Amino acid sequence: MDLHYTDAQEAFRDEARSWLDAHVPAPRSLPSLDTAAGFEAHRAWEAALAADRWSVVSWPEEFGGRGVGILEWLVFEEEYWRAQAPLRVSQNGVFLLAPTMFEFGTDAQKQRFLPPMASAAEIWCQGWSEPDAGSDLAGIRSRAQRSDDEGGWVLSGQKTWASRGAFAEWCFGLFRTDPEAERHRGLTYFLIDMATPGVTVRPIPQIDGESGFAELFFEDVFVPDELVLGEVGKGWNVAMATAGTERGLSLRSPARYSRAAERLVDLYADCLDRDPDRARRSADSVAQAWMDAEAYRLNTLWTATRVLDGGSVGPEASANKIHWSQTDLSIHRAALDLLGPEAEFHGDGVDAPWLDGFLFALAGPIYAGTNEIQRNVVAERMLGLPRG
Amino acid sequence: MHFAFTETQLEFRDAVRQVLAKECTTDDVRAAYEAPAARTGRWDTLAQMGITGLAVPEAHGGLGLGLVDLVPIIEEAGRVVLPEPLAMTAGVAGPLLADVNTTAAGGNAHVVRWLEGVASGDLTAAVADARYPKLAVAGADGADLLLLVADGPDGPELHGLDATDAPVISVPSLDPTRRLGEPAWVPSPESLLASGAVAAWCIARTADRAAVATGAELLGLADAMITRTAEYAKDRQQFGKPIGSFQAVKHLVAGAQVLLEFARPAVYGAAWAIDEGTGDTARAASVAKAYASDAALEAARISLQVHGAIGYTWECDLHLFLKRSWALAEAWGSAADHRARLIDSLLAGR
Numbered sequence: 020m021d022l023h024y025t026d027a028q029e030a031f032r033d034e035a036r037s038w039l040d041a042h043v044p045a046p047r048s049l050p051s052l053d054t055a056a057g058f059e060a061h062r063a064w065e066a067a068l069a070a071d072r073w074s075v076v077s078w079p080e081e082f083g084g085r086g087v088g089i090l091e092w093l094v095f096e097e098e099y100w101r102a103q104a105p106l107r108v109s110q111n112g113v114f115l116l117a118p119t120m121f122e123f124g125t126d127a128q129k130q131r132f133l134p135p136m137a138s139a140a141e142i143w144c145q146g147w148s149e150p151d152a153g154s155d156l157a158g159i160r161s162r163a164q165r166s167d168d169e170g171g172w173v174l175s176g177q178k179t180w181a182s183r184g185a186f187a188e189w190c191f192g193l194f195r196t197d198p199e200a201e202r203h204r205g206l207t208y209f210l211i212d213m214a215t216p217g218v219t220v221r222p223i224p225q226i227d228g229e230s231g232f233a234e235l236f237f238e239d240v241f242v243p244d245e246l247v248l249g250e251v252g253k254g255w256n257v258a259m260a261t262a263g264t265e266r267g268l269s270l271r272s273p274a275r276y277s278r279a280a281e282r283l284v285d286l287y288a289d290c291l292d293r294d295p296d297r298a299r300r301s302a303d304s305v306a307q308a309w310m311d312a313e314a315y316r317l318n319t320l321w322t323a324t325r326v327l328d329g330g331s332v333g334p335e336a337s338a339n340k341i342h343w344s345q346t347d348l349s350i351h352r353a354a355l356d357l358l359g360p361e362a363e364f365h366g367d368g369v370d371a372p373w374l375d376g377f378l379f380a381l382a383g384p385i386y387a388g389t390n391e392i393q394r395n396v397v398a399e400r401m402l403g404l405p406r407g
Numbered sequence: 408m409h410f411a412f413t414e415t416q417l418e419f420r421d422a423v424r425q426v427l428a429k430e431c432t433t434d435d436v437r438a439a440y441e442a443p444a445a446r447t448g449r450w451d452t453l454a455q456m457g458i459t460g461l462a463v464p465e466a467h468g469g470l471g472l473g474l475v476d477l478v479p480i481i482e483e484a485g486r487v488v489l490p491e492p493l494a495m496t497a498g499v500a501g502p503l504l505a506d507v508n509t510t511a512a513g514g515n516a517h518v519v520r521w522l523e524g525v526a527s528g529d530l531t532a533a534v535a536d537a538r539y540p541k542l543a544v545a546g547a548d549g550a551d552l553l554l555l556v557a558d559g560p561d562g563p564e565l566h567g568l569d570a571t572d573a574p575v576i577s578v579p580s581l582d583p584t585r586r587l588g589e590p591a592w593v594p595s596p597e598s599l600l601a602s603g604a605v606a607a608w609c610i611a612r613t614a615d616r617a618a619v620a621t622g623a624e625l626l627g628l629a630d631a632m633i634t635r636t637a638e639y640a641k642d643r644q645q646f647g648k649p650i651g652s653f654q655a656v657k658h659l660v661a662g663a664q665v666l667l668e669f670a671r672p673a674v675y676g677a678a679w680a681i682d683e684g685t686g687d688t689a690r691a692a693s694v695a696k697a698y699a700s701d702a703a704l705e706a707a708r709i710s711l712q713v714h715g716a717i718g719y720t721w722e723c724d725l726h727l728f729l730k731r732s733w734a735l736a737e738a739w740g741s742a743a744d745h746r747a748r749l750i751d752s753l754l755a756g757r
Contacts, residue, residue, distance in 0.1 A: 020409065020412060020675070022408060022680075022683075024408050025408065284753045287750070303743060305750060306747070309749065310746065314673050317410075318669050324411045338664065338665045391658065393661075397664050398637075398651070401661075402664060404637060404640055404649075404652065405648075
């Protein structure tokens with residue numbers, strides 16, 4: 020057992036830190052990525068990252084990465100969050116679609132899509148949920164009908180809660196290609212150009228008033244065969260396969276929470292000066308939040324080692340998702356309690372990042388599979404309890 | 408970076424698991440409830456496997472290994488509610504005596520004999536928590552060796568006595584195998600092991616080791632409780648189906664499992680930090696013990712709830728696990744104690 024990073028990994032850290040220190044924009048200087056201006060500002064930041072090959076360090080060099088391993092990726096993330104660099108506008112593509120494309124994509128698809136994903140020239144949204152298919156994802160009804168004449172598929176239906184959907188250029192989505200098949204079969208995974216005729220986007224203002232996600236309407240949208248990812252009818256397996264591998268690990272890096280927990284301790288120390296009674300009442304929850312972040316860091320290193328030794332993440336990915344979403348909330352809830360009556364201030368003060376962060380954290384137990392669904396997975400697949 | 412146990416460590420653990428599955432059934436634990444005894448054939452088996460001396464230096468008959476090697480084995484002890492004081496003797500007393508023995512200013516004529524006794528399994532030990540020098544000590548009733556703490560002119564002092572030199576008054580515990588005892592003793596120059604800075608160093612290291620060793624035992628207990636409860640929920644039928652098919656039950660069990668999943672690396676990482684002598688062992692030990700205590704308490708809570716009335720009976724084995732969990736959750740610092748210790752450390756480190 021060894022929890023030290025190697026000298027080479029530390030050298031990689033130094034290189035990343037130097038670059039980030041020289042290039043990261045001032046904290047919170049970019050407009051929200053859920054506005055049109057902010058979307059473009061974040062795209063420009065990611066283009067700068069990509070220009071020096073820092074946007075997708077774990078990808079092979081031919082697609083814009085550095086070909087480093089998962090531990091180096093974790094080191095890079097530690098430095099990224101330490102530098103208070105912007106949120107990643109391309110994260111749906113980079114963290115959700117790319118691992119799937121590496122596993123199931125054709126060479127042509129990888130060549131076509133991965134480089135512009137790395138540079139944020141093309142930003143992706145996810146078209147999975149539908150108005151009547153949220154937690155019950157296999158109940159999706161949007162359809163793709165075969166068009167042999169044109170060599171492709173004609174999509175119709177409605178998707179919703181597509182993060183970044185208001186501004187994204189591309190969408191990866193699940194559509195029903197065989198209405199006769201059992202629910203989990205008969206689905207196919209499509210890559211869809213949002214500029215295709217028949218695609219209508221209706222942005223949905225989120226709890227903070229900004230258009231973080233959108234409804235997508237598909238009316239006879241033609242998608243050629245070369246934009247099917249994986250086999251026709253195997254969309255469910257394609258979508259779920261990477262959940263148990265690296266993606267189960269890389270959706271949320273621990274550095275994000277370690278950094279927030281450090282800031283929480285700073286806030287606690289300030290509060291001890293200003294309002295010691297209030298601070299002491301929150302001491303236990305501040306310590307708990309810090310521990311939650313630290314436990315997540317250690318669990319990630321534990322899981323990363325297992326993956327590097329040839330194992331998989333498996334249903335533990337569900338335990339992971341429950342933990343990080345709760346950690347994010349516990350950190351921000353503790354911060355708001357320390358701020359007390361100032362917690363509701365929503366200007367540009369020191370409190371604003373905590374309130375924004377809290378609103379963001381609220382979504383965590385809901386997206387990427389609600390925590391209730393994840394608990395079912397833990398109970399059924401880790402402990403063998405019977406399906407209901 | 409390679410955060411995993413070695414094949415050898417896991418094989419050792421598996422061997423211990425096999426032995427304990429045979430030699431420490433719940434009937435055996437019930438027998439220990441009726442007639443608590445420090446030394447048993449089971450203890451001798453563990454000693455012959457080298458486990459009691461695992462963390463004792465080779466020069467004194469041990470294997471010279473560390474807490475990382477011991478933690479998976481202590482987990483197995485927790486899994487079967489082992490009545491004997493393995494975590495305290497092998498995980499805490501042995502390394503503490505070794506610490507004392509390496510300091511020129513510490514020790515007495517008996518330290519080497521005791522180290523050898525721990526390694527051979529001839530001695531069981533009880534170690535006092537320095538924060539509660541006047542309280543009953545777990546395992547003291549029946550232990551061969553007592554490692555105790557007294558107030559001295561230069562702060563806390565560390566003392567060691569053969570049990571034959573200190574009559575112990577038995578104190579009842581909810582878990583009788585804890586064998587709480589109040590030693591009737593007077594600190595003397597003969598019993599003194601360390602004072603001043605050396606004692607403070609030994610006591611601090613002991614507190615961290617004991618927190619992590621106890622945390623490991625709690626991991627085993629939590630795992631055993633969750634496993635038993637999942638099995639029960641698969642068998643027990645209500646409304647015409649297994650209760651484990653209901654989400655209300657699934658979510659209770661899953662919540663405990665998630666806590667356990669995250670407690671494990673916290674305990675393993677702290678054991679590594681202690682063996683490695685990194686600068687943040689106290690923080691790591693606090694995260695480990697707080698997480699392990701909370702995980703075991705939650706596992707205990709949901710286990711009783713899912714078992715329902717049968718879990719509340721003497722007949723059902725569950726209470727053996729519950730009582731040990733409740734005791735160990737508080738021993739060597741509760742979760743809240745460790746969170747308080749952590750926040751002080753975080754502030755001091757800014």
